[in-house]
Amino acid sequence: QVQLVESGGGLVQAGGSLRLSCAASGRTFSSYTMGWFRQAPGKEREFVAASSRSGGNTYYADSVKGRFTISRDNAKNTVYLQMNSLKPEDTAVYYCAARITYYSDSRRKYDYWGQGTQVTVSS
DSSP states (O other): OEEEEEEEEEEETTTOOEEEEEEEEESSSGGSSEEEEEEEEEEEEEEEEEEOSSOOOEEEETTTTTTTEEEETTOOOOOEEEEOOGGGOOOEEEEEEEEESOOOOOOGOEEEEOOOOEEEEOO
16 A cells, blocks of 8 residues: 655746655555646546656656656655646646556546645636
């Protein structure tokens, strides 16, 4: 089992940047595919990005490709989401998630979730 704690959210102007972090408990962090999802008010939770267990492969939603970067440090049990060129439509609660097997962009396939961190982008 793994516990996930996100941090780094906040209020930023359009065009700005934020870096989210997700710290995981446990000694098997490198066994998990890690993903970031987000949920805006009144909308379903959607896939943002994912990293393979080694970090060698990364995956992105089309809406964030070229602006967001997912990375992980398995020695620190942490996954990051660097968000640049933020837009008002990026406003959402961002969730970190872990999946014991291979990459998926489906929220239903992830086994563990953090509590979320709010990102608000003002225009």
